[in-house]
Amino acid sequence: MMQIKNITKSYIFILILTYFFSLYSIAEAQYLRDKTNYINLYNYYPTDFEITEHYNNYKTYSLTYNNIFGIPEVEVKFKNNSYPLHFDFGNSNNIIITSELQNLVEYNFIDTSFTYHPDGSIRDKVLEIMIPYFNVFDKDYYNEESALVDWNTFSTNPFNGLIGLKYLTDKSFTLNNESKQLIISSESIAEKLDSNKTVIIDLLNFAYHPYGIHFVGEINNKKRIFYFDTGKSHTALNRDLFPNEKILTDKSGSFYDGKVNISFGKINFDIEYPRVKSLKRKIENNYEMGIEIGIDILKYFLISVDRTNNKNIMIIHIDE
Known part of the structure; x- marks a missing residue:
């Protein structure tokens, strides 16, 4: 009789374990975003490579990543204190501070205005302000026009602000996420590089996004506009490129039920179940917007940008 009771208890215990394991499995895969998969993306970061060997008269700045998104942060000095701001390739305007710094940074109110989506439509109301003083990358700025916005205008989590390109x-710089460094020089890096270990891409100029990283790449062998944005945590493709019946949506976003090939220069990888959204932008080009590549992919590349002497190129450092 005792043996039967023990067997029964063991059986019940196994059933309970199975039940909770099934709940855990459901929780693990409860969002569509969990299905996104990158193929052949991890082969490009150079090994045994010291980027500073290719710079003259450079300065190195430490980056922090104290946010849940993995977005690089740059220390900005204000009149009374210093705070980390997101280093955002997608910030087309001046420095922006959020409501997190509203009572910590000195500023003067100018007017009420709006912040805009990349397509030029209104995103939210903001305060136009002037910051009497701040210092970034060892340069002082006085009476710089800025904006004060609520942090949830741009994010699901609080952050201090944005500073962009x-x-x-007129600088060349390298974003090294692996070593958590930003290397900056007033001299060109392009002439000092081995062409076998680089992918050099001409960047596009758009009046509405004068500092952005835009260029032509290919999605499924069709030319599209690519956009690098360190301020975005998730990469997204243009929803308009895919049939509606292949788009699935849940709380985590919208996703294409399929696989796409991404290529630019020597870089070639696939994304299974990619995130999609509207990528309408106020740009002047014959090609459609294709992809907005966020920090989830950019962290796998060692990227330099050279804008010295009227250049406008991006360099991705790779192994031969």
Whole structure:
């Protein structure tokens, strides 16, 4: 009799374990975003490579990543204190601070205005402000026009603000996510590189996005506009490129039920079940917007940008 009871208890225990394991499995795969998979993306980061060997008169700045998205942060000094701001390739304007710094940073109110989506449509109301002083990349700025926005205008989690590529005009720089460094120089890096270990891409100029990283790549062998954005946590393709019946949506976003090939220069990889969204942008080009590549993919590349002497090129460093 005792043996039967023990067997029964063991059976019940196994049933309970099975039940909770099934709940865990459901929880693990409860969002469509969990199905996204990158293929052949991890082969490009160079090994045994020291980027500073290719720079003259450079400065190195430490980056932090104290946010859930893995977005690089740059320390910005204000009049009374310093705070990390997201280093955002997608910020087309001046420095932006959020409501997190509203009572911590000195500023003067100018007017009420709006912030805009990339396509030019209104995103949210903002305060136009002037910041009497800040320092970034060892350069002082005085009476710089800025904007104060609620942090949830751009994010699902609080953050301090954004600083973009406007403050690296006429510079060459390298974003090294692996070593958590930003290397900046006033001299060109392009002439000092081995062409066998680089992918050099001409960047596009758009009036509405003067500092952005836009270029022509291919999606499924068709030329499209690519956009690199370190301020985005998730890569997304243009929803308009895919049939509606192949788009699935849940709380985590919309996704294409299929696989796409991404290529630019020597870079070639696939994305299974990619995120999709509207990528309408205020740009002047014959090609459609194809993909907005966020930090989830950019972290796998060592990227330099050279905008010295009227250049406008991006360099991706790779192994031979």
